[in-house]
Amino acid sequence: MTWKKFLLGLKKSQKVGSLVVIILCLSAVIIAGCSLTKQASLVEPENGKLKICTSFYPIYIMALNLVQDVPGVELLSIAPPDTGCLHDVHLSPVDLKTLAESDIFIINGSGMEEYLEEVLTELPNLKVIDSTAGLNLTNPHAWVSVGLNIQQVRTIGEQLAELDPANKEKYLENMANYIAKLEELKDRMQHSLASLTNRKIVTFHQAFPYLAEELDLEILAVVQPEAGSEPSAKELAEIIKLVRDHQVKAIFIEPQYPDGTAQVIARETGAKVYTLDPAATGPLTADAYLQIMEKNLLTLQEALKE
Template sequence: MRKKIITAVLFTISIILAGCHSGSNESQNKSEDQENKLNIVTTFYPMYEFTKEIVGDKTNISMLIPTTVEPHDFEPTAKDLANIQQADGLVYNNENMETWIDEVQQAVNTEELELINASEGIELLPFLTEGHSHEEGHSHEEEQSHGEGRSHEFDPHLWLSPKMAMLEVENISKKIIRIDPANRKTYEQNTKHYLEKLKKLDEQYESVLKSVKNKEIITQHAAFGYLADSYGLKQIPIAGLSPDNEPGAKQLKELKEFAKKHNIKTIFFEENASSKVAETLANELQAKTAVLSTLEGLSDEEIQNGKTYISIMEKNLQVLEKALK
């Protein structure tokens, strides 16, 4: 009887050990699978989603800028630079958004890292602040500068126009394929599928904004230039590139006069910025305020709840349609 018990115990232990060994092998295989994939770092949310839609599960992909940080204010740390150096590619929007990209090029070995400029070859709009007055020594050049002598010569907000987003996706896809030709077919199929979705979004914007009565939009900062340019609107920003810039009394007066002249009843602001300035102007005009998302950062909760570039851009379109009709 005792022999039977010992045999049973040994048999049970052998099963447990075999299971542990199997689990260890599975874990090792998963680890090796992860190591064999490309590692792609993306800067902020739109670049992350565009790249994720292209690569699917074929690469390890991460986002450099935390969703709690305004991308215009971000500066990479030494740890960030180390993570970038370990990657196979860095996807960024353009040097007018990621003004620190030159520092990255100088700090890391670019022979082992593909720098993927999503806006490469796309004609950028000059950074202008129509109707934006400057007083008390506050010059246009000062407003354009960001950080130690860095300037925003061109508008970086391409992704806020579906037309421009499609061009950025095509650029990213070509570069990903170049560094990982073995998965070319998958990347091409994924890109085609995502571009079809973006094309449908573009057609929705074309259809809706073509029929709206008013074409002028007053926005908290100059983020919607490409959207306006693509779909026949005119953007009048309260502030410049940064949503935190506050206008002077003279500029508020000019904006108030402009809004009255063009019968503007809605002032747009962004979800991640203070609405104080927009509300001040709206109160003076007896107008409403509404949120237009810049998609510069989605929270983990929003992502988990299924929010995407396309769903939020559809929401933006609904907001525009309601305000402009």
């Protein structure tokens, strides 16, 4: 049968003709639906400029390395660079307006951004990249560990490449370059501290468990589990006894907080106070995290040497 005869036959059957129309319409809907689903996963920047917002300093530094030389990208952070960790931080109307004007919002995740539910309620169409998604962390300070920082960088880089496919190759190139630097830093830190026999430390906040695990250090006590909380007289006495009993040589404070309680413990035990930086604040430069961790390495070597 020729196509001409087949089509003439179809015209003679109104029922068959209607069926063909229905099939064609359904096919068009399915094709359009697939196309819309694919487009929904991408961002559509206005005026050719992609606006990426980060939640706070550590995430900003990761993103800064990933967007280097990517055309048309504007990168900013909701929190000022001296904010530190986002404990009890709430968004202002100005912050929400900034996010409403952004195409992508990159967060640390794992509970660090306590305001996230509010953001998702107010801006349900905002593309959010959760840098610790899938890591199943019990503590949000992932970035302080160089190894976990690498995983965060990889997650952000791969998702930026998906959301902005026009610049996919550049994102992935930047990601590979930065991860290579981080891998070298992690290996050097582990190698430099491998021979230590004194591995017991006291820290002031819950910022260092992943770094301690990565470097095989034992945190005997955390003086102030929550930022701004001071230990009671009983708790302070227990910590002083612990430091004495275990002959702890180093107490590590953070540059973002006062050292009064640490100095009390040091006077009572003979331990020395050192500054270990969780890289929650700092300069807005691409190598800032690398430089902060390099300084931390020197501090640990000095504090824990025999």
